[in-house]
Every structure is written in structure tokens, then in C-alpha cells.
Amino acid sequence: MAELAGLPLGTVAGAAARSLALGTAVAAAAGAFGMALAWLTSRTDLPGRRALTGFFSVPYALPPYLLGMAWVVLGNPTVGLLKDWFPSGGIYGLAGMVWVLATVAFAFPFLELRAAFERLDPALEEAARMSGAGPARVFREISLPLLWPSLLNGMVLAFLFSLAAFGVPALIGNPARQYVLTTLIYSQLRVGGMDGLNQGLLLSLILLVMAGAGLALSGWLARQRARRGGTAVSGGKSSRPALVLLGRARVPAAFAAWGFLALAVALPWIALFLSALAPVAGDFRPTAWTLRNLERVLTMADFQEALVNSLLLTLGTATAVVAAGFLLAFLAVRRGSRAASWAITALGAPFSAPGTVVALLLLMGATVAARAGIPVDGPLVLMGAAYALKFAAGAARGIANGFAQVHPSLEEAARISGARTFTLLRTLWFPLLKGTLGAAWLLCALPMLTELTMSVLLTGPGGATLGTVLFQLQEYADQPSAAALAWMLLTVALIVGFATRSREKEA
Numbered sequence: 001m002a003e004l005a006g007l008p009l010g011t012v013a014g015a016a017a018r019s020l021a022l023g024t025a026v027a028a029a030a031g032a033f034g035m036a037l038a039w040l041t042s043r044t045d046l047p048g049r050r051a052l053t054g055f056f057s058v059p060y061a062l063p064p065y066l067l068g069m070a071w072v073v074l075g076n077p078t079v080g081l082l083k084d085w086f087p088s089g090g091i092y093g094l095a096g097m098v099w100v101l102a103t104v105a106f107a108f109p110f111l112e113l114r115a116a117f118e119r120l121d122p123a124l125e126e127a128a129r130m131s132g133a134g135p136a137r138v139f140r141e142i143s144l145p146l147l148w149p150s151l152l153n154g155m156v157l158a159f160l161f162s163l164a165a166f167g168v169p170a171l172i173g174n175p176a177r178q179y180v181l182t183t184l185i186y187s188q189l190r191v192g193g194m195d196g197l198n199q200g201l202l203l204s205l206i207l208l209v210m211a212g213a214g215l216a217l218s219g220w221l222a223r224q225r226a227r228r229g230g231t232a233v234s235g236g237k238s239s240r241p242a243l244v245l246l247g248r249a250r251v252p253a254a255f256a257a258w259g260f261l262a263l264a265v266a267l268p269w270i271a272l273f274l275s276a277l278a279p280v281a282g283d284f285r286p287t288a289w290t291l292r293n294l295e296r297v298l299t300m301a302d303f304q305e306a307l308v309n310s311l312l313l314t315l316g317t318a319t320a321v322v323a324a325g326f327l328l329a330f331l332a333v334r335r336g337s338r339a340a341s342w343a344i345t346a347l348g349a350p351f352s353a354p355g356t357v358v359a360l361l362l363l364m365g366a367t368v369a370a371r372a373g374i375p376v377d378g379p380l381v382l383m384g385a386a387y388a389l390k391f392a393a394g395a396a397r398g399i400a401n402g403f404a405q406v407h408p409s410l411e412e413a414a415r416i417s418g419a420r421t422f423t424l425l426r427t428l429w430f431p432l433l434k435g436t437l438g439a440a441w442l443l444c445a446l447p448m449l450t451e452l453t454m455s456v457l458l459t460g461p462g463g464a465t466l467g468t469v470l471f472q473l474q475e476y477a478d479q480p481s482a483a484a485l486a487w488m489l490l491t492v493a494l495i496v497g498f499a500t501r502s503r504e505k506e507a
Contacts, residue, residue: 007184007188007199011179011184012184012203012206014179015179015180015181015183015184015203016181016206016210018094018173018178018179018180019163019180019181019182019207019210020163020210021094022094022097022098022101022162022163022165022169022180023158023159023160023162023163023210023214024159025094025098025102026098026101026102026105026158026159026161026162027105027155027156027158027159027162028155029098029099029102029105029106030102030105030106030108030109030154030155030158031109031151031154031155031158033102033106033109033110033260034106034107034108034109034110034112034113034151034154035109035113035147035151037052037056037106037110037257037260038109038110038113038114038117039113039117039139040052040253040257041053041056041114041257042113042114042117042118043117043243043244044243044244044245044246044253045243045244045245045246045250046246046250046253046254046257047250047251047254048254048257048258052257052258052261053114054498055261055265056106056107056110056261057107057110057111057497058265058494058497058498059103059104059106059107059264059265059497060104060107060108060111060497061443061446061447061493061496061497062104062265062490062493062494062497063167063447063450063451063452063467063489063490063493064100064101064104064165064167064168065166065167065168065170065171065452065467065470065471066268066272066450066486066489066490066493067100067103067104067168067264067268067490068100068167068168068171068172069171069272069470069474069482069483069486070267070268070269070271070272070486070490071091071096071099071100071172071268071271072091072171072172072474072479073271073272073274073275073479073483074091074267074268074271075090075091075092075096076090076091076281076282077089077090077092078090078282079281079282080282081271081274081275081284089176091172092172092173092175092176093172093173093176093178094173094176094178096172096173097165097168097169097172097173097178100168100172101161101162101165101168102158103263103264104161104264105157105158105161105162106158106264108154108155108157108158108161109150109151109153109154109155109157109158110154111154112150112151112153112154112157113147113150113151113154115150116146116147116149116150117147120146120147152218153218156214156215156217156218159214160211160214160215160352160354163181163207163210163211163214163354164182164207164211164353164354164355164356164453165180165182165453166182166183166186166355166356166452166453166456167452167453167467167471169182169183170182170183170186170471171474181203181204181206181207181210181356182207182354182356182453184203185200185203185204185207185356185360185457186356186456186457188200188203189360189457197360197363197364197367200360201360201361201364204354204356204357204360207354207356207357208353208354208357211352211353211354215352265494268490269487269490269491269494272483272486272487272490273487275479275480275483275484275487276293276294276480276483276484276486276487277289277290277291277293278290278293278480278483279292279480280480281479281480293480293481293483293484294484294488296481296484297481297484297485297488300469300481302464302469302472303466303469303485305462305464306464306465306466306468306469307466309380309463309464309465310448310449310450310465310466310467311449312380313380313383313384313387313448313465314445314448314449315445316384317384317387317388317444317448318387318391318441318444318445318448319441320388321387321388321391321392321395321444322395322399322437322440322441322444324392324396325392325395325396325398325399325400325440326399326425326429326430326433326437328340328343328344328396328400329344329396329399329400329402329403330403330425330429332344332400333400333403333404334403334408334411344393344396344397344400347389347392347393347396348393350389350390350392350393351390351391351392351393351394354453355386355390355451355453355454356453356454356457358386358389358390358454359382359386359453359454359457359458360457362382362385362386362389362458363382363457363458366382378460378462378463379458379459379460379461379462379463380462380463382458383451383454383455383458383459383463383465386454386455386458387448387451387454390454391443391444391447391448394440394443394444395440395441395443395444398436398439398440398443399433399436399437399440401436402433402436402437403429403433406432406433410428410432411424411428411429414427414428442496445496446493446496446497449466449489449492450466450467450489450493451465451467452467452468452470452471455467455468456468456471466485466489469485470482470485470486470489473485
């Protein structure tokens with residue numbers, strides 16, 4: 001039988017095809033959800049649209065594997081809280097993976113399209129309405145062609161996000177024996193030794209090629225659209241757009257929008273909360289509720305070690321990443337440094353690459369360094385490096401946008417007064433951008449605190465993190481304890497997500 005990376009060729013081909021199908025399906029679902037919700041909150045009189053805009057940004061900050069655990073609690077075919085609502089196989093399988101990832105990934109096209117709607121000249125839509133076109137025709141023939149690049153970019157981000165996902169496929173795909181490339185790579189690394197590492201790297205190369213193909217397709221389509229003049233969405237002086245009156249559809253549309261939010265965020269939180277209080281998996285009776293699961297998790301030696309490691313990694317790495325991004329953005333935007341601009345651009349490579357690939361390249365580098373007599377001091381060093389590489393680009397780009405939004409006359413006045421570079425950074429730029437810096441720090445810190453994809457590959461003795469401990473509890477079938485820890489982490493993630501949204505508004 002033909003083999004690739006020590007595995008039957010059919011197994012590898014099946015995992016690759018399933019990864020591609022998963023990414024494509026999630027991108028399509030996320031694009032549909034994101035477009036509908038962006039239009040409803042931007043261009044209609046939907047009740048509560050301002051609040052919904054903020055709430056729909058929160059799933060962007062939620063670790064998808066926590067939501068995956070919640071849907072396992074809901075859709076387990078044996079003891080699930082809502083098992084009768086699911087088909088015979090429960091939540092397990094490709095459809096379940098698509099649904100869980102789409103409830104997070106929709107935020108990518110939603111945020112892209114919300115920004116595009118704000119830039120779109122409303123005079124174009126008004127002219128079409130005055131010519132007798134209805135809302136559906138205006139959207140189809142005016143808005144959608146102009147918003148296509150933003151929609152495409154959001155869908156590509158959703159595709160890459162799904163392609164790199166590990167936790168959700170491991171939780172929901174593995175029980176149904178529906179493996180994707182990330183879970184197949186993990187299984188190869190568990191073999192151990194250089195053989196497992198080499199096989200994992202070869203599989204990662206397939207994953208990287210698929211991600212590169214998605215980015216290349218996005219770039220090609222965007223260039224084609226630009227040649228036709230389809231990316232110009234803003235005109236000169238614009239006015240506030242006239243809202244589309246939903247009429248009788250106003251209440252059903254509001255019910256659908258708030259219902260989607262409840263399915264994406266509230267229901268998983270409730271499921272984990274009830275499972276955390278259950279004495280055994282599947283026993284959700286209020287009379288049986290207990291706090292023993294929470295107590296057991298809080299007193300576990302593994303949890304305490306993981307908490308310390310995760311906090312140290314998060315605080316140290318996020319602070320270093322934001323500080324470096326602050327300096328790079330200052331040099332690139334305010335000093336015109338090409339080297340700094342190139343550095344920010346180069347950081348986009350690990351940001352776009354699947355986390356599995358980043359982790360495996362670091363493992364290979366550590367192996368080569370050890371053979372050269374330069375041992376790497378433990379898994380926490382590798383995790384810190386992986387976190388920094390993965391999340392530095394987002395921080396640097398966000399801070400660079402903050403610098404670009406401030407008029408240069410402020411700095412010119414300070415320099416005329418004799419202020420030098422360090423004084424400018426300390427007394428002018430840091431106070432002006434503290435909201436942007438705080439939001440960048442939170443957007444880095446939250447995924448670092450609960451990171452799983454890279455951590456599960458890089459962990460070792462003394463390197464437990466909250467993500468790896470949670471994965472081990474779920475894998476060893478201690479669902480009540482896993483649900484207790486997942487509920488605590490999801491609660492923290494929701495709080496930080498809302499705090500990040502508030503800081504972004506202030507910035």
C-alpha cells in the first residue's frame with residue numbers, strides 16, 4: 001500500500017480533503033452569517049443594533065475549543081443536555097465541526113464588512129432607492145459588488161482559522177474518526193523521536209501549501225476586482241445612510257439576530273456551567289448540583305502549575321510583544337524606517353501560517369540547536385517564542401494604525417520644544433495611544449492564556465498550561481472536571497472580550 005509520512009496515502013489524502021472541506025464550509029457559513037449580521041446592524045432599523053454590534057465582536061476573542069467542549073456537553077449522543085435535538089451521531093462529525101467553528105469565525109467577515117459599510121458612500125444606495133430599486137436589489141446590485149473584497153478577505157481569514165484549528169477537530173472529529181491534518185500531525189508527534197517529528201513536518205507542509213493557496217486566491221481575486229474599479233467604496237462628502245425599514249420583518253429579524261448570539265455565546269456558557277455543577281456527566285438535575293468539580297480542579301497540582309505557567313507566559317510575552325510593536329510602529333510610521341516596515345510585514349508570515357506549522361518549525365529548530373550543543377531551556381521557552389511569533393503581527397499593525405491616526409503636528413510641536421525621542425514616546429505617544437496599547441495587549445493576552453494548538457505540541461515536563469491541562473482532562477474522560485475548568489476559562493474570556501471591546505471604543 002502506498003504511504004506518505006509513514007501513513008497510508010488514503011489516510012493522508014482523506015485528512016487533507018477533510019481539512020479543505022472544513023475550511024471551505026466554515027468560510028462559506030461565516031461569510032453568510034457575517035454579511036447578514038453586518039447589513040442588519042449597519043443599514044436597517046433592527047432593534048438593539050448598537051448593542052448587537054458590540055456583542056458580535058466578542059466571539060472573535062473566544063477560544064473555539066471551549067465552545068467545542070460546550071457543544072459536546074449539549075450534543076453528546078449518550079448524555080448530552082440536548083441530545084434529542086441532534087441526529088443519531090450527536091454533535092460528532094464534520095457538520096458539528098463546521099457549526100462550532102462558524103460560530104466563532106463569523107466575526108472575521110462581520111468586522112471586515114462593518115468597517116466597509118462605514119466607508120461605503122451612502123449616496124450610491126440612495127440613488128438606487130430613488131430610482132425605484134428595493135432593498136434586496138440595492139444590496140445585490142450596489143452594495144455587494146462594492147463590498148466583495150471585504151467579504152472575501154473575511155472569508156479567507158475564516159478559512160485559515162479553520163484550517164489551523166486543532167481543539168475543535170480533536171474534540172468533535174476524532175470520536176467520529178474524522179481526522180483533519182492538524183489532528184493527524186498531533187497523532188504522529190505522539191509517536192515520538194525524529195521519525196514522528198519528520199512525519200509531522202511533512203504533513204505540516206501540506207497544511208502550509210493549502211493555507212498559501214487560500215491567500216494566493218484571495219490576492220488574485222482582489223487584484224481582479226481592483227482592475228475593474230470595484231474596490232472604491234467611499235466617495236467625497238458623505239452623509240449618514242438612510243436606514244432600511246424592516247417593517248413586519250423587524251421583530252423576526254431581531255429574534256434571529258439575538259437568537260444567533262444566544263446560540264453562539266450564551267448557550268455554550270450555560271451548558272458548561274450546568275456540566276460543571278453535575279456530579280457525573282449527564283446528570284443535570286438541580287437537586288444533584290455540587291461544587292466538588294470546581295474544588296477538585298482548583299486543588300489539582302496540574303492546574304496550579306498550569307495557572308502559574310500560563311500567567312507567566314501571558315504577562316511576559318504579551319507585554320514584550322506590545323512593547324516591541326510600539327517601537328516598530330513608531331519607527332515605521334513616524335520615522336519612515338523601511339527596516340521596521342519590513343519587520344512588521346515579515347511578522348505576517350507566522351501570523352498567517354497555521355499554529356501547528358509554527359510549533360513544528362520551533363521544535364525542529366530546538367532539535368538542531370541541541371545537536372549543536374545549544375540546548376533550549378524547557379518547553380516554556382518554546383511556547384513563549386511561539387506565542388510571540390504568532391500574535392506579534394496583530395499587535396504591531398493595530399498600534400501602527402493608532403500612530404497613523406494622530407496628526408503629525410503634535411509631535412512637531414514637541415520636537416520644536418526640544419523633546420527627544422524617548423521623551424516623545426514617554427510623554428506624548430504613550431498617553432495618546434494607551435487605549436490602543438491596552439486593546440492590543442488584551443487581544444494578545446487572551447489567546448495566549450488559553451492557547452492550545454501550539455501548546456499541545458510544545459508541552460513537556462514542567463510545561464503544562466491551562467490549555468493542555470484542559471485538553472488532557474477531556475481526553476481522559478473526566479468531563480465534569482474538564483467542564484468546570486472550561487467554564488472558568490470561558491467566563492474569563494467573555495469578561496476580557498467585553499473589556500477589549502470597551503477599550504477599542506475608547507481608543
